[in-house]
Amino acid sequence: KNEVEQSPQNLTAQEGEFITINCSYSVGISALHWLQQHPGGGIVSLFMLSSGKKKHGRLIATINIQEKHSSLHITASHPRDSAVYICAVRSIGGGADGLTFGKGTHLIIQP
Amino acid sequence: DAGITQSPRYKITETGRQVTLMCHQTWSHSYMFWYRQDLGHGLRLIYYSAAADITDKGEVPDGYVVSRSKTENFPLTLESATRSQTSVYFCASSALQGDTQYFGPGTRLTVL
Numbered sequence: 568k569n570e571v572e573q574s575p576q577n578l579t580a581q582e583g584e585f586i587t588i589n590c591s592y593s594v595g596i597s598a599l600h601w602l603q604q605h606p607g608g609g610i611v612s613l614f615m616l617s618s619g620k621k622k623h624g625r626l627i628a629t630i631n632i633q634e635k636h637s638s639l640h641i642t643a644s645h646p647r648d649s650a651v652y653i654c655a656v657r658s659i660g661g662g663a664d665g666l667t668f669g670k671g672t673h674l675i676i677q678p
Numbered sequence: 679d680a681g682i683t684q685s686p687r688y689k690i691t692e693t694g695r696q697v698t699l700m701c702h703q704t705w706s707h708s709y710m711f712w713y714r715q716d717l718g719h720g721l722r723l724i725y726y727s728a729a730a731d732i733t734d735k736g737e738v739p740d741g742y743v744v745s746r747s748k749t750e751n752f753p754l755t756l757e758s759a760t761r762s763q764t765s766v767y768f769c770a771s772s773a774l775q776g777d778t779q780y781f782g783p784g785t786r787l788t789v790l
Contacts, residue, residue, distance in 0.1 A: 597776060598776055600778070600779075602781075608783070608784050609781070609783055609784070610768060610770075610784075611781070612778045612779060612780065612781075615777070615778050653720065653721070655720075655721075657776050666723065666779070667720075668720035668721040668722070669720055670718070670719065671720065
């Protein structure tokens with residue numbers, strides 16, 4: 568079973584700070600997902616990546632397959648970025664049930 | 679275009695009762711999933727479906743039943759609800775295997 572660990576579990580920062588959230592996993596994967604869960608509970612997919620780096624607005628996701636590690640960065644953080652960020656991986660050979668989720672990082676951005 | 683919807687959004691029931699949570703998507707996605715989310719755990723897969731009439735167990739299927747007679751609907755039934763099934767339930771869909779998953783708004787279920 569692929570274990571997914573996220574750090575930190577909780578993070579409080581000031582508006583404008585550069586934020587990094589980390590995700591490590593234990594076995595080979597075919598893809599890694601970053602998700603955002605809003606305070607109201609809704610979950611949206613931010614990125615799906617299998618190599619390299621992706622950028623969308625102020626969000627950047629990177630992955631190092633050899634080190635089994637991914638990071639999610641937020642530049643110029645804003646209070647509206649406050650949410651739980653969830654990492655999920657699809658193991659190599661995994662079927663439709665292959666996604667394993669981390670427990671999430673609770674981010675609070677203070678004005 | 680509603681996307682993916684769940685009903686009810688909130689449900690309180692009693693131990694032993696049967697409860698059905700509904701999930702409907704308008705994209706004709708092949709894959710659909712049911713997850714539960716509990717404090718201290720990440721999202722955990724209950725059941726998934728690759729197409730109409732094809733379903734399979736996930737990580738925590740005990741006490742749950744699913745069906746998928748139509749592509750757009752994927753109901754989840756708790757045959758005899760237990761307190762341990764108190765949770766927030768999310769339905770999701772994706773067009774392709776391993777693709778981006780789109781989540782419904784969730785159903786908060788309380789079993790007394």
